[in-house]
Amino acid sequence: MELATLVRRLRADAEQANERRVLVLTGDRGAGIDAAYTAIEAAAVDDAVTLITTESGFRYERLHPDHASKLLGTTREIVVFDCHEGFSANALGQVTGAVDGGGLLVLVLPTLDELPNRLAALVDQVAVPPFSRDEIGNRFRQRLARTLRTHPGIAVVQLAGSAASTADRTASDIEVVRDGLIDRQEPQPPTEPRVYADTPFPAAVYEACLTGDQARAVARLSALATPGNAVVVEADRGRGKSSAAGLAAAALAADGSDVLVTAPGVDNAAELFARAGELLATLDALAADDQSDHDADTADRTEQPLSTTAGGRIRFASPPTAAALPSSPDVVLVDEAAALPVGLLEQLLDAPAVGFCTTVHGYEGAGRGFAVRFRERLADADHNVTDVTLQEPIRYARHDPVEAWLAWALLLDAEPPADQLVDNATTDTVSYRRVDSDALAADEGLFRAVVGLLVAAHYKTEPDDIVRLLDAPNLKLRALVHDGHPVSVALLAREGGLSSDLQAAIYGGERVQGNMLPDVLTSQLRDPDGVAPVGYRVMRIATHHAARSRGLGSRLLSRCKNEFQEAVDWFGVGFGATPRLLSFWRANGYRTVHLSVTANATSGEHSALMLSPTSAVGRALTDRHVRWFRERITSQLADPLSGVDADVVRGAIAAATLPDEDGANPALDLDERGWRLLAGVAYGPGTYEAAPQVFCRLAMAQLTESVAALSPRDERLLVRKALQGAPWATVADELGFISERECKRAFGSIAKAFCEAVDTDVVADERRRYEE
Structure with missing residues (x-):
């Protein structure tokens, strides 16, 4: 069979079923590009x-593999992926x-035998x-080759020789290993969208939908038109949830x-804004300024509000900004909600009405923390x-073989x-297991369960992580x-122990992967000397949601430490700081060295x-990094960290402990004047303003x-005022004081508690003076 003939048959097969097909061109790279x-x-x-x-120099649109994400949200009839260089699972x-x-x-690939x-x-x-390239496995590449050989809808062609100059290839030039053709019945067409007349949205909104599913979403x-409502839209990739959100935003x-629209990045919201702009133009509802340029570049338009003739608008804000609900929006729409931390999503519930759109299974790394943990908080909301x-x-079509592959x-x-398989798990019923890569590759059920746990617990588990596993x-x-x-899993990364040359390079600013x-x-x-010691960083730790709060995560960390402590100098972790996580790691013996x-x-x-x-x-x-952290943190809190949540500061500093510190904390080593100032606030007419440096040390x-x-x-008051220097009005409002005066008076009670706890001779003398 000639290559052109095979391509035409594949194309006809795909078009008839409204499905996609994969054509794998294996062999020499040049021959593969020529055949493409x-x-x-x-x-x-x-x-x-x-x-x-x-490579470059093609007459068709060309993207480097590192920029493959630019195709997200777009459609093509043919995409050619030259896998010989720059290949990644994410890009695939x-x-x-x-x-x-x-x-x-x-x-375009090497032969499947060579792959x-x-x-x-x-x-x-x-x-x-310090691992060599020879120590890197090839299990993912074996997996990829195996799926290409066996999955329906994939044609595999073996090319002969190097690139040819002919416009076509004859039967002698290729060997069709698999033709990829599928004997399909006529595909079931998507359901037709219908108009929901019992909603406040006009018929044109539903007429703009592409499927009945989308119209239903x-x-x-439309419930978001009424305050007090929240809507959750869940879908696999490619179901039109962002478009549905855009149509709803336009109608509102x-x-x-x-x-107010938010998403992990402005590009994630491009489809939402594009559909919103199209519908507003159809409704003739765009304000004059927006009407003139609603066809402008989508990425640029996403960062500019869409204003309507009725005085409404659609605007974008980054997630941290949106969490503050700037200018008090009527509705908040969150696209790719699963990619945002649960705590941030919870803040958005303060909006009058809020919609969450999330991908269930996504190749960009959307996790299930939304579906598991945030659902619990959403159920408790008003x-x-x-x-x-x-x-x-x-x-x-729904049963597209390429999506399944x-x-x-x-x-x-x-x-x-x-859930029912692990909901009875406790520290007494579990056993510790060393899971090596060969076991994962050989046991598909185990592999999927492990990855499922990681995806459920972390919002950024990507296909590239499968390669690393x-x-x-x-x-x-x-x-x-x-x-x-598996009910709890931990992924540990060995770091440090590098050569003296690499130590010098890192100290000089060179980035070294994986450390x-x-x-x-x-x-x-x-x-x-920070690179020389060897350690294990806890990259990920995940416990099944049906068995949380039973000490399983802590038990797993303890067992890991017992196994490896003779071989390494430290265990470590890096994470987005929240009070809950700081408390968890502190309880497991981890100490803060950096924020x-x-x-x-x-x-x-x-x-x-x-x-x-x-x-x-x-x-x-x-010890030295804990000391350095404590030395610099007060200055940082007064400047770059002045806006960090007080409970995060409390948790981070509480975990910055030093051994044998009881009774020797230099922060308590005030001079005589310092104790007099403190006693004056506690028992006399003294004020915080006369002793801010004292309260900073005591904090x-x-x-x-x-x-x-x-x-x-x-303690929050000490953080926000004494360490971060926030204005009195801000502190009083944040901490629920009736007035600034009451907030200031609270320092008298704080000073008294310190005086009673330490009870120095200076404090006793000062107290008697005021009492007399």
Whole structure:
């Protein structure tokens, strides 16, 4: 069979079923790219074509593999992915998602026999010093080759020789290993959208929908026209949830509502704004300024509000900004909600009405924290909650084989064990298991359960993480197993122990892959000896939601430490700091050594780094960095960290403990004047303004040792005023004081508690003076 003939048959097969097909061109790279041109010409497609390759000089649209994400939200009839260079699992998911129904994904690959030992980019991705490239596995590449050989809808062609100059290839040039053809019945067409006349949205809104599923979602979102409602839209990728949100936003704004949109990034909201702008134009509801440029570049338009003739608007804000509900919006719409931290989502519930749109199984790394933990908080909120799930694909038939192949190859549909299998798990019923990469590769059920747990617990588990799980030599996977099912898993990354040359390079500012904690300790915190000690960083830890709060996570950490403590100097962790997480890690013996001065643009959280030493070298490393953290944190809190949540500050400093510190805290070593100033506030006419430096020192003492009997609000007051220097009005409002005067008077009670706790001779003399 000639290549052109095969392509035409594949294309006809795909178009008839409104499905997609994969054409795998294996062999020499040049021959594969040449054959890809033949495929494009045979498919009679000129415009809707994109090549993903590190090469340049093509007449079609070309993207580097590192920029494959630019295809998200777009459609193509043919996407050619040159996998020989720059290949990644993330890019594979992103480019596949851009292929439209009836279209072809063309993969240019080495022969499938050679594939497990090729694709150097995957080796580069997991190559981490001090491990050699020879220690990197090829299990993911074996998995990819196996799925390409066996999954329906995938044609595999073996090319002969190098690139040819002919416009076509004859039967002697190729060997059709698989033709990829599927004997399908006529596809079931998508349900027709209908108008929901019992909603406040006009008929044109529903007429703009592409499926009945989408129209039903828009109808549910119409509840947001009434305050006190929350709507949750869940869907797999490609179901049109963002478009549904855009149509609903346009209808609400056209009626005069102020709609605030947020998403992990401005690009994530591009489809929402595009559909909203189109519908507002159709409704002739765009204000004059927006009417003139609503066809402008989508990415640019997303950052500019859409204003309507009724006085409504649709505007975008980053998640941390949106959480403050700027200008008091009527409605908040959150796209890709699963990619945002639960705490931030909870803040958005203060809006009068809020809609959450989230991807259930996504190749961009959407987790299930939304579906699991945030659902619990949403159920306790004051809003009436409406749920809707989209199942009909927009761009291809429901049983598209390429979607199923991608989900299987990249474990996009991995789920944790069913609740009933682990809901009786306790620390007494579980066993500790060392799960190596060979076990994962050989046991599909175990692999999917582990990945399902990680996805459920973390909002950014990506396909690239599957590659690391299978092939990275620096990673260790450990689990607690209940009745044969993993109920808690920990992923550990070996870091440090690098050569003297690498130590010098990192100290000089060079980035070294896979050594996050030593990198920060050395390059940012200027510790020339921070790279030498060896440790394990806890990259991920996840416990099944049906068995949380039973000590399983702590038990797993303890078992991991027991197993490895003789071989390493420290255990460590880095995470977006929240009070709950800081408390968890502190309870497990981890101490704060760093709090980043910049917040994550998506979560608004500052990263905390914590260490738990396991050797004398590790203790020396940890102790000096805890001391350095305590020395600099007061200055940082007065400037770059002045807006950090007071409970985060309390948790971070509380975990910055030093051994044998009781009774020797330098923060309590006030001179005679300092104690007189404090006693004056406690028993006399003294005020906070006369002794801010005293309260600053005592705040550090209190947060590290709980010196005085203070309430959580008292400690927050010390943080916000004495350490962060917030204005009195701000502090009083945040902490619920009736007035600024009451807020100031609270320092008298705080001062008295310290005086009673320490009871020095100076304090006693001062107290008698005021009493007499």
